[in-house]
Structure formats: C-alpha cells, structure tokens
Amino acid sequence: MAGGRVTVIDIAKAAGVSKSTVSLVLQGSPLVNEGTRVKVSAAMRELGYVYNRGAATLRQTGAKSKIIGVVVNDLTNSFFAELAVGVDMVVQSAGFVQFLSNTSESIDRQREVIASMREHGISGLIVSPARATEAADFKPLVAAGIPVVVAVRSLPGAKVSSIVSDNHEGTAAAVRHLASLGHRRISFLGGFPNTAVFAERLTGYRDAVVEVGLGFDDELIVSSAPSRAGGADAIARTMAMGNPPTAAVCFNDAVAFGVCDGLRARGMEPGRDFAVVGFDDVIEAQTAVPALTTISVDPQGMGRRAAQLLLKQINAGKVEAENVTAAVRLVVRESCGAAQRKSREELA
Structure with missing residues (x-):
C-alpha cells in the first residue's frame, strides 16, 4: 500500500483472489459467485478501500x-x-x-x-x-x-x-459594545462546548468582560444547540437565574433569533427590555424585527x-x-437597544 493508498492488488492479496476478480466485484458483474463477492467486500472494508467510480469513468x-x-x-x-x-x-x-x-x-x-x-x-x-x-x-x-x-x-x-472567522475578536467586540451601553451582567448564550469555534468565541467573551471591568461569572455561560430552538431554550434557563443578565452575546444569529423568540414569550421586547447581539450577519439579520445587531462574517x-x-x-x-x-466587524442595529439609548440621551 505505497503512499498509504489501498489498491486493487492489495484487495486481491487480502481476499486471496485475482486482481481481475476484484475488478469484476467492483463492477457488480454477475460472473462472480456470492461467496467470493462477500470475501472481497470484507477485505475492502477492512483495508478502508474506496472505489472511485468517477475516476474509473474518467480513466476510460x-x-x-x-x-x-x-x-x-x-x-x-x-x-x-x-x-x-x-x-x-x-x-x-x-x-x-x-x-x-x-x-x-x-x-x-x-x-x-x-x-x-x-x-x-x-x-x-x-x-x-x-x-x-x-x-x-x-x-x-x-x-x-x-x-x-x-x-x-x-x-x-x-x-x-x-x-x-476571527471568533475571538468578534465576541470581544460584542461585549465591549454592550458594556458601553451600560450593561453590567452580559451572558454568553448557545453553542456546543466541544467545538473549537465555541472555545474561540467563549475566550473572546471571557477576555472582554475582564477587560471592561465586569469580571467573569461562569453562571452567565449557557450552552445549547446552535439553533433557533437552542436559543429559546438558553434564554429560558438564563431568565430563571436569581440575578439574570440584561444582555446576551449569542453564539450565532440562529441562537440570537431564538433568544428573541424566548424573550417575547415572556412578554419582553428584544432591544428594549433585553439587549441581544448575534454572530454571522445572515441575510435575515437586517430584515428581522427588531433588526439584529450582530458580528458580520460575510x-x-x-x-x-x-x-x-x-x-x-x-x-x-x-x-x-x-x-x-x-476579519469580522460589529454591525449595530436595533436588537441591542443602542438606538433607544441614543434617543433617551437626546431627550435628556
């Protein structure tokens, strides 16, 4: 098996048959009896051989x-x-x-x-x-x-x-933005912990909350499936805390949409009663109600x-x-409440 590649010759040796017999099995020929076919197939599985049908056609x-x-x-x-x-x-x-x-x-x-x-x-x-x-x-x-x-x-x-994408910088930028709006308890919601992207985004979040002087609180990390349903589940668990946060950096936009759904189910309006920031900037982010503040990945x-x-x-x-x-960039829209805060400041 030179170079790590399994060949028809290797299969033939392992199965104790001729190279032509292996070729007939690969072609599905009725000339091969069932016992031989089973033996050759077993050798293929054991050696990890993959028959490249397309390549065979291309060679012809x-x-x-x-x-x-x-x-x-x-x-x-x-x-x-x-x-x-x-x-x-x-x-x-x-x-x-x-x-x-x-x-x-x-x-x-x-x-x-x-x-x-x-x-x-x-x-x-x-x-x-x-x-x-x-x-x-x-x-x-x-x-x-x-x-x-x-x-x-x-x-x-x-x-x-x-x-x-620059996962670390993305979540860090989201945290800095929410902190600049006055939020002191910011959660990180969604995502499977056993993936590299979760670790990178969580590290960006963790570094930023320390950087802005909020300190890291493990209770505010709520993992879930990186989906809309996962986001709804994550915000339900979050709002059940004794001292719930007022804002969330979400693992991705799908989670953020689910968080908005979950907030509304509790009579809370995203952007007014709770700040939400996503990650990805999918097409729906701009047209959602409220429009989603997010980290744009393109x-x-x-x-x-x-x-x-x-x-x-x-x-x-x-x-x-x-x-x-x-590179990523923060896109500020309505779900983080920045516009409402600006309006209040202009009226003050």
Whole structure:
C-alpha cells in the first residue's frame, strides 16, 4: 500500500483472489459467485478501500473530474446556505459543479457522504466538520491527494487548508459594545462546548468582560444547540437565574433569533427590555424585527474564499495547507437597544 493508498492488488492479496476478480466485484458483474463477492467486500472494508467510480469513468474517457464536494454540519442554519452560494459563485465560473450534503452534526453521516463523494471522483472537498470530527478523519483524503478546505470550524492538527472567522475578536467586540451601553451582567448564550469555534468565541467573551471591568461569572455561560430552538431554550434557563443578565452575546444569529423568540414569550421586547447581539450577519439579520445587531462574517464571502483556496490547490496539482482567518466587524442595529439609548440621551 505505497503512499498509504489501498489498491486493487492489495484487495486481491487480502481476499486471496485475482486482481481481475476484484475488478469484476467492483463492477457488480454477475460472473462472480456470492461467496467470493462477500470475501472481497470484507477485505475492502477492512483495508478502508474506496472505489472511485468517477475516476474509473474518467480513466476510460481521458477526461478530468469537475466535481467539488461541499459538506456542511447544519443546512437548516441559513449561514451555511449562504456559504454554499458563495462557493457556487466561484466553482461554477471555473467550470466545476458542487455536490452539497448536510450531516446534521452526525460524524457517521459525514463519513458516509464523503465516501460517496469520493466514489464519484470529486476533485476537492470543502467541509464544515460535524461535532467530534478529528484530524485523523481527513488523513485518507490527504493520503489520496484530494485537496480539502475546512471552513467555519477549525480542526487543529489536520494537514488541510482552512478558513475561519476571527471568533475571538468578534465576541470581544460584542461585549465591549454592550458594556458601553451600560450593561453590567452580559451572558454568553448557545453553542456546543466541544467545538473549537465555541472555545474561540467563549475566550473572546471571557477576555472582554475582564477587560471592561465586569469580571467573569461562569453562571452567565449557557450552552445549547446552535439553533433557533437552542436559543429559546438558553434564554429560558438564563431568565430563571436569581440575578439574570440584561444582555446576551449569542453564539450565532440562529441562537440570537431564538433568544428573541424566548424573550417575547415572556412578554419582553428584544432591544428594549433585553439587549441581544448575534454572530454571522445572515441575510435575515437586517430584515428581522427588531433588526439584529450582530458580528458580520460575510458567509457568502467566506464561501467564495474557501472555493478559491480549493481551486488554487486543484490547479497546482498538489495539496498545500493554507490557513486564513477572516476579519469580522460589529454591525449595530436595533436588537441591542443602542438606538433607544441614543434617543433617551437626546431627550435628556
């Protein structure tokens, strides 16, 4: 298995059959008896062999694959839909087509869809990893020379390219803004603790509350699913505290929308009775009521940059890891209450 790649010859040796028999099994030929088929299939699974159907076709035609795989962890979050649009803008103009798949945070589903994409001969892969993904999960792709770009969630130790937002600075800017509005108890709501992006955003929040003189209170950290439902759950637990906060920095915009839902369910108006800041600046943030104050990441821009990183490797014909941290900026709208405070100051 030179270079870490499993070949048909390796499968044949492991199964005790000829190379041509393995090829017949891969082609689904009726000439192979069931016992031999089972034996060859077992050897393939044991050695981790992936039959690249697309590559087989391409070898016959002499063409090259024009498929880009895009795998995201939560397509119900509009951030990832916008990311995919950004990817498509770039790869389509370069003559490629993207295959998009959603894992719903399932590591098993992620492995299945990536294996399926490899079977169809993808030229490269852009992936926002599911929870519990490890650097080792991408070793087979690297060994096979398939370019990979990890987006949104970093994966320390993986020898692949990555593009992430400046998570630390984003939440820090949100905290500073809320503190400037007079808030003394600011919570951090939403997100799964076992992801690198959660750790980075929480660290930015923690550093900023200390910086502005508020001190860090672990009670104000309320994790939840990074979704609208998760945000509603997080604010429900937050408001049940003996000394609840008056503002929240949310893990992402989806959580922030859920927080607004949860506040209204309690007769509280976001921006008036409780300040809310999101993270991402998805399209709905500007048109929401109230319009969402958030940390702008530019999801489509991140998708375009991820695609550019991938195409650069594909065109170079070699895999060279390149890591990009995208700048973020605070966009002040209505949900943080800044406009209401300004109005009160003008009347005073």
